[in-house]
Amino acid sequence: MSRTASCSCGQLSIALEGEPKGVGICHCFACQRRTGSVFAALAGFGPGYNVSGIATEYVRTGDQGARFRFRFCPVCGTNLFHTEEGYEGRSVAVAVGCFADPDFPPPAISVYHSRRHAWVTLPFGVSIHDKDPA
Secondary structure, X not given: OEEEEEOOOOOOEEEEEOOOOEEEEEOOHHHHHHHOOOOEEEEEXXXXXXXXXXXXXXXXXXXXXXXXXXEEOOOOOOEEEEEEOOOOOOOEEEEHHHHOOOOOOOOOEEEOHHHOOOXXXXXXXXXXXXXXXX
């Protein structure tokens, strides 16, 4: 299966093959600020993706020392995808909303649940972690 996610203006897109390796929600404060929402919904994919367009990059160090390189559209500001430094060839995480697909698979995991807004309700069966279990 092929999937394409794109920014709001269409200048930046990422085409991927296959089903996501996982779908998750992150409630950490950095993701809340990065998305402008109360959580980030992300889908992880293996290698074999193709990026079209120009991206602006921002590197952030996570709580456990990993460095993540986020790619944004410099025109509309959409945060489309990110990779972890040192693992770029193994996986990519794509913002679920950028697929514009209401039938996209639901999340299986919720991390930084300790920072979840009290009014956010998760789907039944989601694995919940107060911090990042990695």
